[in-house]
Amino acid sequence: MDGGAIPFSGGASFSLISPANSTFPILISVPHAGRAYPEEIVARLRQPDLARLKLEDRFADLIGRRIAAETAIAIQICHAPRAMIDLNRSVEDIDYSMVAGSGGKPPRANGANRRARHGLGLVPRRVSGLGELWRQPLTLAEIDERIAGVYEPYHTSIGRELERIREEWGVALLLDLHSMPPLPKPGPEERAVDFVIGDRFTRSCASDLSAIAVDTLGRLGRRAVHNRPYSGGYILDRFGRPAKGIHAMQVEICRSTYLDAKFDLPSPRLPGVARVLTAMIGEIGRALVSGHGGLAEAAE
Numbered sequence: 001m002d003g004g005a006i007p008f009s010g011g012a013s014f015s016l017i018s019p020a021n022s023t024f025p026i027l028i029s030v031p032h033a034g035r036a037y038p039e040e041i042v043a044r045l046r047q048p049d050l051a052r053l054k055l056e057d058r059f060a061d062l063i064g065r066r067i068a069a070e071t072a073i074a075i076q077i078c079h080a081p082r083a084m085i086d087l088n089r090s091v092e093d094i095d096y097s098m099v100a101g102s103g104g105k106p107p108r109a110n111g112a113n114r115r116a117r118h119g120l121g122l123v124p125r126r127v128s129g130l131g132e133l134w135r136q137p138l139t140l141a142e143i144d145e146r147i148a149g150v151y152e153p154y155h156t157s158i159g160r161e162l163e164r165i166r167e168e169w170g171v172a173l174l175l176d177l178h179s180m181p182p183l184p185k186p187g188p189e190e191r192a193v194d195f196v197i198g199d200r201f202t203r204s205c206a207s208d209l210s211a212i213a214v215d216t217l218g219r220l221g222r223r224a225v226h227n228r229p230y231s232g233g234y235i236l237d238r239f240g241r242p243a244k245g246i247h248a249m250q251v252e253i254c255r256s257t258y259l260d261a262k263f264d265l266p267s268p269r270l271p272g273v274a275r276v277l278t279a280m281i282g283e284i285g286r287a288l289v290s291g292h293g294g295l296a297e298a299a300e
Contacts, residue, residue, distance in 0.1 A: 004153035008038035018074040024285025025169035031087035032057040057179040066274035095121040100137040198232035198250035204240025205247040
């Protein structure tokens with residue numbers, strides 16, 4: 001199913017692939033890998049090629065598609081670029097310093113957080129190492145159009161699919177797939193981190209599931225850490241309701257594990273990363289289906 005509409009182009013802003021007979025009660029979400037840039041957006045960016053590299057979870061959707069095909073689970077992918085609107089932010093996180101005629105002050109109720117004030121709000125204004133992204137300010141009407149065409153349809157679809165999965169299985173897990181720049185090594189003799197598993201410090205997901213994720217990746221020879229430095233964002237806050245049987249987990253993948261040296265194109269290592277995550281999801285899925293740790297009972 002395709003849904004939403006990308007401003008300027010009219011193309012679908014996301015796709016949901018939901019198998020008729022899923023193997024596990026899991027939905028993968030890929031919100032930041034969109035590469036459908038309307039010409040109007042490219043023209044407004046100061047450095048469009050660098051902005052893509054900095055903002056996108058480059059080709060994380062290819063990993064997600066491989067996992068979903070192998071495990072027969074649902075996947076939803078955003079096609080609209082993160083530069084247009086960031087699906088992992090609240091609609092209140094608008095940086096009004098980039099809105100024409102606002103004087104930098106919100107004309108409507110606004111609870112923008114620290115990220116928005118630093119240029120990483122609902123519409124990114126600046127990126128570390130790149131500076132200001134845009135040649136000209138936005139209007140509130142443009143932001144509202146992006147919310148209506150991209151943001152709300154994506155989130156509405158996620159919510160409906162999770163409810164459908166929970167109704168069928170009694171429990172559901174949203175796995176929010178992202179990529180991250182390489183993290184500094186913890187020590188000179190320690191391995192670099194390949195994955196970060198986030199669960200908002202167990203607020204969005206049962207700790208048992210996060211432990212299975214970290215342990216499985218470790219057994220497969222990958223270094224995974226829990227919640228630091230990434231514990232998850234708005235998507236986990238919005239959808240994670242462990243007490244109601246809906247769990248939400250974020251997976252950050254180090255870009256050096258599956259992209260080329262410039263972090264631009266997929267490398268031959270991408271299938272291996274997909275296989276590792278497929279194995280991890282299999283372990284988590286079996287725990288969900290078996291009701292490990294009372295997971296199924298929590299939804300009753």
